[in-house]
Amino acid sequence: AHLARIDAVDEKVHAFLHIDREGALAQARAVDAKKAAGEKLGPLAGVPLALKDIFTTEGMPTTVGSKILEGWIPPYDATLTKKLKAADVVILGKTNMDEFAMGSSTENSAYGPTGNPWDLTRIPGGSGGGSSAALASYEAPLAIGTDTGGSIRQPAAVTGTVGVKPTYGGVSRYGMVAFSSSLDQGGPCARTVLDAALLHEVIAGHDPMDSTSIDAPVPPVVEAARSGSVDGMRIGVVKQFAGEGYQAGVVQRFNESVELLKSLGATIVELDCPSFDLALSAYYLIAPSECSSNLARFDAMRYGLRVGDDGTRSAEDVTALTREAGFGDEVKRRVILGTYALSSGYYDAYYGSAQKVRTLITQDFEKAFEQVDVIVSPTTPTTAFPIGERADDPMAMYLADLCTIPTNLAGNSAMSLPCGLAPEDGLPVGLQIIAPAMKDDRLYKVGAAVE
Ligand code: GLN
Numbered sequence: 001a002h003l004a005r006i007d008a009v010d011e012k013v014h015a016f017l018h019i020d021r022e023g024a025l026a027q028a029r030a031v032d033a034k035k036a037a038g039e040k041l042g043p044l045a046g047v048p049l050a051l052k053d054i055f056t057t058e059g060m061p062t063t064v065g066s067k068i069l070e071g072w073i074p075p076y077d078a079t080l081t082k083k084l085k086a087a088d089v090v091i092l093g094k095t096n097m098d099e100f101a102m103g104s105s106t107e108n109s110a111y112g113p114t115g116n117p118w119d120l121t122r123i124p125g126g127s128g129g130g131s132s133a134a135l136a137s138y139e140a141p142l143a144i145g146t147d148t149g150g151s152i153r154q155p156a157a158v159t160g161t162v163g164v165k166p167t168y169g170g171v172s173r174y175g176m177v178a179f180s181s182s183l184d185q186g187g188p189c190a191r192t193v194l195d196a197a198l199l200h201e202v203i204a205g206h207d208p209m210d211s212t213s214i215d216a217p218v219p220p221v222v223e224a225a226r227s228g229s230v231d232g233m234r235i236g237v238v239k240q241f242a243g244e245g246y247q248a249g250v251v252q253r254f255n256e257s258v259e260l261l262k263s264l265g266a267t268i269v270e271l272d273c274p275s276f277d278l279a280l281s282a283y284y285l286i287a288p289s290e291c292s293s294n295l296a297r298f299d300a301m302r303y304g305l306r307v308g309d310d311g312t313r314s315a316e317d318v319t320a321l322t323r324e325a326g327f328g329d330e331v332k333r334r335v336i337l338g339t340y341a342l343s344s345g346y347y348d349a350y351y352g353s354a355q356k357v358r359t360l361i362t363q364d365f366e367k368a369f370e371q372v373d374v375i376v377s378p379t380t381p382t383t384a385f386p387i388g389e390r391a392d393d394p395m396a397m398y399l400a401d402l403c404t405i406p407t408n409l410a411g412n413s414a415m416s417l418p419c420g421l422a423p424e425d426g427l428p429v430g431l432q433i434i435a436p437a438m439k440d441d442r443l444y445k446v447g448a449a450v451e
Contacts, residue, residue, distance in 0.1 A: 078175020157430020228448025249422025
């Protein structure tokens with residue numbers, strides 16, 4: 001049924017970069033055979049899923065939305081892919097994304113944009129716009145995203161779906177193509193809070209193949225999603241997540257959500273987190289710096305594309321020609337920025353300062369979580385904007401992540417879930433819930449209560 005739905009709508013939506021029809025049907029049949037033989041089934045047996053094209057899949061293309069990896073077939077599965085298969089999930093294919101997960105609209109994909117199923121002329125968010133669009137268009141009931149600065153939560157918000165950025169280290173990064181390694185985190189996307197929890201439980205957990213993976217039990221997310229409640233909870237509203245640039249309808253729906261939380265028995269606490277105002281600036285030094293280092297491996301020798309290798313050119317020239325042809329503008333912009341910020345003489349002024357700001361943001365969160373159990377905010381300042389509107393204005397694009405980035409810098413967990421439609425444009429608004437590290441269960445408890 002989901003393959004038929006993809007056939008009917010994906011030409012317009014363009015959520016998928018690769019549809020694995022044969023593989024999906026084979027997996028589904030294998031689940032049937034297991035069932036018929038009376039074998040034990042995995043926890044998500046037979047449930048179809050759309051996988052962001054940033055996770056390696058053995059024998060299936062993995063492009064990260066870039067021409068530089070066009071034609072590359074990974075020889076191994078990411079830990080997350082392995083876990084999905086072990087849970088008997090049916091992987092439908094790989095979803096569209098901003099190249100190397102850099103963007104907020106999926107317009108930076110080398111393979112063309114994805115439409116927002118609510119209005120195909122608008123962006124589905126980014127970088128994981130393919131995954132969120134697949135959910136909103138009913139092409140898949142579950143999807144996987146990655147969130148370096150908001151790429152799970154912002155697409156969830158603008159498509160009226162649920163997305164969770166687990167605690168940094170909660171889901172293995174092994175086999176997830178690196179953008180900014182100290183920020184990147186894979187996580188679950190779904191249409192309901194409970195569905196997201198069921199997927200979260202399957203993909204989370206310690207992995208010796210990822211040195212930053214947390215060696216501790218997975219927070220009890222499914223139990224929390226089943227027992228949603230905010231009674232007696234202290235919920236923070238941060239002064240810095242409001243003001244100029246926020247759409248009136250977004251603010252209205254957010255305020256109504258706060259009233260709802262109160263009426264359900266929560267106590268609302270106003271918080272001041274002054275360092276949050278610096279988060280975007282710190283992020284756009286740290287993320288490009290790490291990206292400039294990570295993307296050095298795309299040298300035309302190891303993977304994918306190779307341009308100009310005609311026997312007359314030096315290796316350096318082939319690398320330069322390949323990168324020129326294989327990387328898009330936003331990737332080049334970030335590699336240049338990052339290389340500059342890390343260069344000797346500038347390191348302390350840029351990268352070093354950004355790391356100090358990162359510590360201040362972490363401290364703001366620590367102080368906040370002495371007073372409250374979770375923090376709520378709008379997920380994004382506006383609803384889905386028209387395709388093309390911000391494509392030539394990187395600063396305007398970066399502002400889409402104003403509310404999501406502090407969480408990545410601190411490494412704690414956050415969810416976006418729908419909280420109604422903005423009256424002025426009828427488009428979905430996202431409510432963000434932020435919890436301390438390894439307290440991801442609180443997201444589900446609160447999310448299930450307000451859903
Ligand atoms: N939009 C942000 C960026 O462009 C976040 C991307 C992400 O979370 N992968 O870097």
